[in-house]
Every structure is written in structure tokens, then in C-alpha cells.
Amino acid sequence: MTTLRDIALIAxxxxxxxxxxxxxxxxxxxxxSARVREVAQRLGYRPNPxxxxxxxxxxxxxxxxxxxxxxxxxxxxxxxxxxxxxxxxHFLLVCHAAKPDGTLDTAYxxxxxxxxxxxxxILGSDLGRADLLSAxxxxxxxxxxxxxxxxxHPSLPCVTLxxxxxxxxxxxxxxxxxxxxxxxxxxxxxxxxxxxxxxxGATARLREAGVLxxxxxxxxxxxxxxxxxxxxxxxxxxxxxxxATNDLLGxxxxxxxxxxxxxxxxxxxxxxxxxxxxxxxxxxxxxxVDIDTxxxxxxxxxxxxDLIAEPDALARDALRIxxxxxxxxxxxTAQAP
Amino acid sequence: MTTLRDIALIAxxxxxxxxxxxxxxxxxxxxxSARVREVAQRLGYRPNPxxxxxxxxxxxxxxxxxxxxxxxxxxxxxxxxxxxxxxxxHFLLVCHAAKPDGTLDTAYxxxxxxxxxxxxxILGSDLGRADLLSAxxxxxxxxxxxxxxxxxHPSLPCVTLxxxxxxxxxxxxxxxxxxxxxxxxxxxxxxxxxxxxxxxGATARLREAGVLxxxxxxxxxxxxxxxxxxxxxxxxxxxxxxxATNDLLGxxxxxxxxxxxxxxxxxxxxxxxxxxxxxxxxxxxxxxVDIDTxxxxxxxxxxxxDLIAEPDALARDALRIxxxxxxxxxxxTAQAP
Numbered sequence: 264m265t266t267l268r269d270i271a272l273i274a275x276x277x278x279x280x281x282x283x284x285x286x287x288x289x290x291x292x293x294x295x296s297a298r299v300r301e302v303a304q305r306l307g308y309r310p311n312p313x314x315x316x317x318x319x320x321x322x323x324x325x326x327x328x329x330x331x332x333x334x335x336x337x338x339x340x341x342x343x344x345x346x347x348x349x350x351x352x353h354f355l356l357v358c359h360a361a362k363p364d365g366t367l368d369t370a371y372x373x374x375x376x377x378x379x380x381x382x383x384x385i386l387g388s389d390l391g392r393a394d395l396l397s398a399x400x401x402x403x404x405x406x407x408x409x410x411x412x413x414x415x416h417p418s419l420p421c422v423t424l425x426x427x428x429x430x431x432x433x434x435x436x437x438x439x440x441x442x443x444x445x446x447x448x449x450x451x452x453x454x455x456x457x458x459x460x461x462x463x464g465a466t467a468r469l470r471e472a473g474v475l476x477x478x479x480x481x482x483x484x485x486x487x488x489x490x491x492x493x494x495x496x497x498x499x500x501x502x503x504x505x506x507a508t509n510d511l512l513g514x515x516x517x518x519x520x521x522x523x524x525x526x527x528x529x530x531x532x533x534x535x536x537x538x539x540x541x542x543x544x545x546x547x548x549x550x551x552v553d554i555d556t557x558x559x560x561x562x563x564x565x566x567x568x569d570l571i572a573e574p575d576a577l578a579r580d581a582l583r584i585x586x587x588x589x590x591x592x593x594x595x596t597a598q599a600p
Numbered sequence: 601m602t603t604l605r606d607i608a609l610i611a612x613x614x615x616x617x618x619x620x621x622x623x624x625x626x627x628x629x630x631x632x633s634a635r636v637r638e639v640a641q642r643l644g645y646r647p648n649p650x651x652x653x654x655x656x657x658x659x660x661x662x663x664x665x666x667x668x669x670x671x672x673x674x675x676x677x678x679x680x681x682x683x684x685x686x687x688x689x690h691f692l693l694v695c696h697a698a699k700p701d702g703t704l705d706t707a708y709x710x711x712x713x714x715x716x717x718x719x720x721x722i723l724g725s726d727l728g729r730a731d732l733l734s735a736x737x738x739x740x741x742x743x744x745x746x747x748x749x750x751x752x753h754p755s756l757p758c759v760t761l762x763x764x765x766x767x768x769x770x771x772x773x774x775x776x777x778x779x780x781x782x783x784x785x786x787x788x789x790x791x792x793x794x795x796x797x798x799x800x801g802a803t804a805r806l807r808e809a810g811v812l813x814x815x816x817x818x819x820x821x822x823x824x825x826x827x828x829x830x831x832x833x834x835x836x837x838x839x840x841x842x843x844a845t846n847d848l849l850g851x852x853x854x855x856x857x858x859x860x861x862x863x864x865x866x867x868x869x870x871x872x873x874x875x876x877x878x879x880x881x882x883x884x885x886x887x888x889v890d891i892d893t894x895x896x897x898x899x900x901x902x903x904x905x906d907l908i909a910e911p912d913a914l915a916r917d918a919l920r921i922x923x924x925x926x927x928x929x930x931x932x933t934a935q936a937p
Contacts, residue, residue: 546855
């Protein structure tokens with residue numbers, strides 16, 4: 264790779280002179296300038312955007328911090344975030360910064376935040392609040408995306424959606440189909456509910472309709488949904504519908520129904536929330552609430568890049584609610600039997 | 601963020617002096633040196649690893665180039681690659697460099713390769729050979745990972761596995777269970793077979809056993825596997841087993857069996873290849889050939905970092921075959937009916 268130093272050596276000038284010529288700065292005579300340009304071209308010199316950005320105090324990268332890239336939601340979000348960053352000439356560093364116990368790896372974050380990257384985008388749904396605030400170095404542009412409870416987000420600029428509304432829509436759909444025995448299945452990490460706002464939205468709507476709905480907590484995965492649904496489907500009388508606060512749980516519930524010999528949707532309806540790509544690929548395809556991941560990824564990346572360009576672009580407690588959740592009706596829900 | 605310039609201004613010395621003191625280089629008097637260190641500490645200066653790396657001609661990042669991060673295999677690989685990079689103090693840039701027509705976005709790759717990143721890791725299974733070789737700028741450390749046909753890889757250092765052996769193992773398993781009517785389902789992009797080596801390994805083994813097996817080509821996705829299996833299961837006599845060259849296809853085949861009212865594995869066995877996380881989460885869980893993604897990701901990242909440190913560490917046509925594929929028996933295969 265050709266460097267300024269190579270050009271300087273061959274053109275017989277100083278590195279500073281080469282830099283001035285190639286950046287159109289300072290005073291360099293016409294003849295010297297022409298010689299430097301000729302050498303640069305001959306050696307195939309390409310300017311180094313990272314070095315230039317660092318000279319201006321910024322790297323053209325943003326770091327996306329997440330807990331599990333193998334979770335299909337995070338990989339979908341990363342894909343969209345990378346596209347959004349690219350539209351503004353930035354690149355995406357992926358940082359799996361969660362430690363096995365669910366806390367943030369502060370040292371790792373410190374090494375990347377504001378140094379290797381111009382800013383940090385934290386996908387926050389699985390992370391604790393205190394942990395979050397202490398992990399990001401002061402003065403580093405940071406945006407929190409997908410925080411579950413918009414009404415109570417940590418003191419960081421936050422881009423998210425109305426998860427309560429998403430829960431309400433899922434409940435509404437089952438009620439409209441005539442279901443009254445509805446089991447609610449909510450994601451949790453240990454005893455901590457991961458999907459509190461969705462759960463509140465759903466159960467509030469069910470109570471309005473006079474349907475009594477407690478909730479079952481389970482690990483947010485297909486396996487977790489399967490385990491919980493195997494138990495729920497033993498109850499007498501059996502629920503006619505399961506509302507899952509996430510698609511992975513819903514997919515697990517459909518699989519459990521298959522094992523119990525129950526036909527979905529004829530004997531059991533299942534609705535999820537998120538609309539990960541798997542929801543459409545399953546058979547029966549999962550009815551779910553689309554949270555418009557692409558728009559949230561776009562808005563999060565744009566908010567972060569605005570903040571990097573102008574540190575006062577967003578207040579520390581700024582909140583942006585993006586898009587509107589919408590029901591995507593597929594094959595896993597039908598009229599109550 | 602404190603810069604060298606801030607320290608220089610406050611300590612009343614030049615930027616070069618600050619740099620020399622903090623990097624223990626050059627000749628600076630003891631008193632000046634102490635003053636610079638004191639100011640640096642007081643202002644909370646943290647060295648910028650990216651700037652330091654660039655001063656040495658390298659960035660502590662590698663770029664992972666892939667065609668679709670939402671594909672669960674790529675996101676699993678990215679997760680492992682990030683962990684492997686981190687063990688050697690590097691960060692991972694994710695670059696979705698495939699254009700919609702499947703060719704590489706050369707401009708995008710040129711902007712990142714060797715500039716923002718010290719090297720490039722290309723996940724090659726979906727990419728064309730000519731395209732690959734022209735897309736990576738000369739002199740940029742590059743490693744090709746997961747190339748399908750080890751015996752015929754493009755002229756780039758290549759880390760992959762013996763995909764023929766993976767295909768052979770899948771066929772072996774079905775033969776050992778007594779299956780003779782085995783349909784082979786292979787991933788393709790348009791008319792081009794994506795999984796040629798696996799397909800060859802599987803069909804060679806079937807022919808050895810006197811089982812005639814043509815193959816059905818389909819888009820490598822759950823939906824593709826579902827479509828193809830719906831057709832295959834109409835044949836008379838019906839196949840008793842489906843060998844899919846990838847797990848997504850196998851998962852789609854299981855779903856098709858469910859829709860046709862066939863019990864898996866009692867009436868139909870299905871085996872895949874890869875062992876993505878979904879394979880274990882499905883019901884019935886998919887029997888598959890584990891290709892040891894973690895070891896390949898580790899070896900690929902290590903090969904690339906070796907190449908960055910020492911450009912002659914690997915010959916341009918170097919080939920590393922990593923790990924051994926192994927059968928993971930789950931619930932989707934059983935004795936032939």
C-alpha cells in the first residue's frame with residue numbers, strides 16, 4: 264500500500280509537503296505540486312479515509328453493541344443498521360459486549376467507544392439500566408435502540424417504538440377472533456421480565472375485555488416457548504390461543520401444539536410480536552405484530568450520526584418513537600373453536 | 601476527548617514532543633517529560649489505538665464480507681469471528697458487500713479493504729470466482745472462508761472444510777438406516793449449484809451403494825426446501841428420506857412433510873448439513889452434519905491476522921482444511937419404514 268512517506272521519498276520532498284499537495288492545503292510551488300501528484304498517481308496512491316477521519320477527530324465507523332448476534336432479531340437489525348450507516352459513508356463494527364451473566368463488558372466497550380468508532384449504538388433490550396449508564400465512557404456519542412419501556416428509558420438518547428401498542432394489537436387480534444381463553448407467554452431472563460411493556464399492553468387490553476390473563480415467564484427462545492406451551496396446553500379447560508411477546512416464543516408454542524397433536528390454527532391460535540424473517544418461513548406461518556425493524560435501525564443510525572456530527576443534536580434524555588406496530592395476519596390464527 | 605494537541609497546548613510543548621513522551625520515543629528532558637505526563641493524566645488522556653495502529657500502517661479491525669447477515673449461518677459465523685478477533689485485540693467490521701444480483705460491490709470493498717480494515721475475510725460460498733479475484737484490491741491481506749470446493753478454490757488463501765465428506769456422512773447415515781428411496785435436495789442460486797461439493801459427496805456415496813439419486817435444485821432457504829419437498833413427496837413411490845445440502849432446506853422439508861400429513865421420522869427421514877442453531881430448536885429437531893463453524897471462524901480469523909502481521913505468512917494458493925464434519929443425530933431420522 265502506498266503511503267505519503269513513499270511519495271515523499273520518491274518525489275524528494277517532505278511528508279508534510281505531500282500532505283499539503285494532496286489535501287490542497289498550504290503553499291507549495293506549481294512544479295513541486297505537479298511532481299508530487301505525478302508520483303502519487305504512478306504509485307497508485309489512494310487516500311486513507313480512516314487516517315483522514317482521525318485527523319479530523321473521528322473514525323467513519325459506528326459500533327453496534329448487542330448481546331447475541333445469533334438471535335435472528337439482532338442479525339436483522341445489524342443488516343439494516345449496516346445499510347443505513349453505509350448510506351452516510353460509515354461502516355459498522357459489531358461488538359458482542361455482553362458477558363455470560365448478561366452484564367456489559369465495560370473494558371471492551373471502552374476500547375472501542377469513541378476511539379475505534381465515532382459513536383456507539385446499543386441494542387438495549389437485554390441489558391440492565393445501571394450497567395448501561397456506567398459502561399459507556401463520558402463524552403462518547405451514544406444512542407440506545409429498542410429499549411422496551413419508552414416511558415422509562417435510561418438517560419441516553421433513545422430510539423424505540425411503542426411496545427405497549429404492539430402488545431395491545433396482538434391482544435386485540437385474538438379478542439376480535441372470539442378468543443376468551445388466552446394464555447400469555449412472556450420472555451424473561453431469570454426472574455426479570457424482558458418484555459415488560461408488551462406484556463403490560465397485552466394484559467391491559469385483555470382485562471378491558473374482561474378476559475383474565477396471568478402470564479407465564481420463559482427464556483426468550485424457541486426452546487423456551489416450546490417448554491412453556493407444553494405446560495400451558497395441559498390446563499383444563501385448555502387455552503384456545505397463545506399470545507407470545509416475541510416470535511421465537513410463538514414459534515416454540517406452535518411446535519409444542521404439533522407435539523400435543525393440536526392443529527394450528529383450528530384448535531389453537533398463536534400470535535407473536537416482532538416479525539423476524541423466520542415468522543414468515545414457518546409452517547404454519549406465524550401471525551405477528553410487525554415492529555418495523557428497518558425504520559428503527561435507520562432512525563437509530565441517523566440519530567447517532569447526527570450526534571457524532573453535532574454533540575448537541577440530541578438531549579441526553581431525548582426519545583424518538585419510530586413507526587407504528589402493525590398486525591401481520593398469517594396462518595397461525597383463526598376464529599376461536 | 602483529550603487529544604495530543606490539548607496536552608501540547610497546556611504543557612506548552614509541541615505535539616511531536618507529547619507524542620515522543622507518551623510513546624517513549626525520541627529525546628525529551630526529564631522535566632518536560634514529567635510535565636507532559638502530568639498534564640496527560642490530569643486531562644484523562646487515553647491513547648487512541650486506531651491512530652496508533654494507523655501510524656504503524658494498520659488498523660486493528662478486520663472486515664468480514666458476506667452476502668446476507670440475516671442468514672443464520674452467517675450470523676453464527678460473524679459471532680464466532682468477532683470473538684476470535686477479540687482474542688487478538690481486533691474488532692470486526694461487517695460488510696454486506698453483495699449486490700442484489702449476487703456480484704460483489706467492488707467500490708464498497710475498495711473503501712474498506714486495507715484502509716478502514718487491516719484485512720478482509722470473505723465468506724465465499726455464494727460469490728463468483730472471477731468476481732472475487734477482481735474485487736479485492738491488490739496487496740490487501742485477504743482470506744477466503746467456507747469456499748465450497750476445496751479442491752478448486754480461487755487463488756486466495758482459503759480456510760474451509762471438506763464439504764464432500766459432509767455430504768458423504770449425510771448419505772451414509774440414511775443408508776445405514778436402511779433407506780433406498782432417497783431424494784437429494786441441493787441449494788442453488790438460479791441454475792448455479794451453491795453446494796456442489798456436498799452434493800458430489802452425497803451422490804457419490806449413494807451411487808456406491810447402488811442407490812440412484814438425481815438431485816432437485818432449489819433456492820437455499822426454508823421456503824425453498826418447503827417448495828421442493830412438496831413436489832418430491834408427490835412422487836410414486838414416495839421417497840422415504842430427504843437429504844438436504846443445507847439445514848434451511850431440511851427444515852423446509854420437515855415443514856412440507858407436516859403439511860402433507862407425513863410423520864417425521866416415522867414415514868419420512870430428513871437430514872441436513874451445517875448444524876445452524878435452528879436445527880436443534882426445531883421440532884422434530886433436525887439430524888444434521890456439524891461442520892464445526894466455530895473452528896472454521898477461529899482458523900479464518902487467525903490466518904487473516906497472521907497475514908496482516910506478515911504478508912508472506914500464507915501463500916496465495918494456501919489451503920487449510922479445518923476440523924472434521926460429524927453427524928449429529930437428532931429426531932428427524934429413523935429406520936426406513
